[in-house]
Amino acid sequence: MAESNRQRRLFPDAFKLEAVAAIRGGRSVSAVAAELGLPDRLVRAWLRWAEGRAAAGSGAPAPTLPTAQAAPARRVGPSPADQAAEIGRLRRELDRVRMERDILKQAALIFGQATGRR
Numbered sequence: 001m002a003e004s005n006r007q008r009r010l011f012p013d014a015f016k017l018e019a020v021a022a023i024r025g026g027r028s029v030s031a032v033a034a035e036l037g038l039p040d041r042l043v044r045a046w047l048r049w050a051e052g053r054a055a056a057g058s059g060a061p062a063p064t065l066p067t068a069q070a071a072p073a074r075r076v077g078p079s080p081a082d083q084a085a086e087i088g089r090l091r092r093e094l095d096r097v098r099m100e101r102d103i104l105k106q107a108a109l110i111f112g113q114a115t116g117r118r
Contacts, residue, residue, distance in 0.1 A: 016046040016049065016050065017050060019032050019036060019043055019046055020046055020047055020050040023043070023047060029043050029044055029047065034076060035076065
């Protein structure tokens with residue numbers, strides 16, 4: 001019942017063809033769908049639609065956008081600069097934790113010697 005209240009989203013043919021061109025260019029359906037924020041099944045339906053459109057045409061392959069016109073890929077995860085900053089932060093934290101561990105080891109040895117235990 002909830003689905004009947006939702007408004008159906010319509011996408012222009014050029015948008016669909018661009019997604020299909022990305023898939024034919026070697027990207028996976030899942031990657032393209034995730035980038036566009038759409039379900040995989042919808043992008044697969046667009047792929048079938050484009051294939052059917054090509055078959056119904058004059059026998060020519062389905063139109064695709066040249067790579068120069070294709071939309072640039074959007075990053076899904078953090079940028080390389082963000083990753084490098086995070087790696088640097090984690091290395092500094094690791095150095096600090098190692099230093100604390102070494103200090104605690106030395107303290108344990110010192111207190112162990114003071115009590116005569118090892």
